[in-house]
Amino acid sequence: MKIYYIHHSCFIVESKSSFLIFDYYKSKPYMNDFDFDFKDLIDKIMKSDKAVYIFASHSHNDHYSSEILTWNASKNNVYYMLSDDIEIYNQIDRCYFLKPNQEIVINNLKINTFGSTDAGISIIINLDNNNIFHAGDLNWWKWNDDTPSEEKEMEFAFKSIVNDIINLNINIDIAFFPVDKRLEENFMYGGEFFIEKLSPNIFIPMHFWDNFHATNEFVQLVNRKALKTKVLKIKHANEILI
Numbered sequence: 001m002k003i004y005y006i007h008h009s010c011f012i013v014e015s016k017s018s019f020l021i022f023d024y025y026k027s028k029p030y031m032n033d034f035d036f037d038f039k040d041l042i043d044k045i046m047k048s049d050k051a052v053y054i055f056a057s058h059s060h061n062d063h064y065s066s067e068i069l070t071w072n073a074s075k076n077n078v079y080y081m082l083s084d085d086i087e088i089y090n091q092i093d094r095c096y097f098l099k100p101n102q103e104i105v106i107n108n109l110k111i112n113t114f115g116s117t118d119a120g121i122s123i124i125i126n127l128d129n130n131n132i133f134h135a136g137d138l139n140w141w142k143w144n145d146d147t148p149s150e151e152k153e154m155e156f157a158f159k160s161i162v163n164d165i166i167n168l169n170i171n172i173d174i175a176f177f178p179v180d181k182r183l184e185e186n187f188m189y190g191g192e193f194f195i196e197k198l199s200p201n202i203f204i205p206m207h208f209w210d211n212f213h214a215t216n217e218f219v220q221l222v223n224r225k226a227l228k229t230k231v232l233k234i235k236h237a238n239e240i241l242i
Helices: 038-047 067-072 148-168 179-186 189-198 213-224
Strands: 004-005 011-014 018-022 049-057 077-082 093-098 101-108 107-113 122-127 130-134 174-178 203-206
Touching: 018 203, 038 049, 093 101, 101 189, 122 148, 130 189, 174 189, 189 203, 203 213
Parallel strands: 018 049, 049 077, 077 093, 130 174, 174 203
Antiparallel strands: 004 011, 011 018, 101 107, 107 122, 122 130
16 A cells, blocks of 8 residues: 655555545645655556545535546546535536445445534545545644633534544554644644544544644654554655655
């Protein structure tokens, strides 16, 4: 399995059979220290024989761009898996709209959806015997200006959804999860709780905008707590992680 980090919450997972593309909204211009050029990578993917599954967890403009709807022009095994809060205005072949608490099977993918503490869905995909979780905007959004009642409401909502994931009773191999420094000193709450309760084999930070140092801080936190999950540090856009 190969994992490409694109930008923000966008990743591409390549397996023996398929490509998964998560939450694309824009890419960064190519630079010399990048591992690949995004446009070249997309061109390669669309020319391959492998099926392509394109996911968008919700309609926020940092998780979804209608540009993805043009990527199926030259390929008849592209599948769109969109949260049902996303509106599209043209008919798209092989397009599925997802809401929380669904289980569907498409080809060799088994998909389980869960709620979010913001908009849309979070999702687990079983592909080639690997369980891959993408949080979308599911997080413990603990803002410093929240009122006590807002804090309690958010904590309850987040922990309830995590409990739904626990009840699926599977081992998560790879988890993509927000580590957002806009939360200031609270940025680690969601990811730390997720790791403690679900113990994914690999945790990959996302939704940190261009603050790459946030991934390093989170790695240090997990190492200090001696948690078994391996957390990856991300150094730049367009990086091959695995």
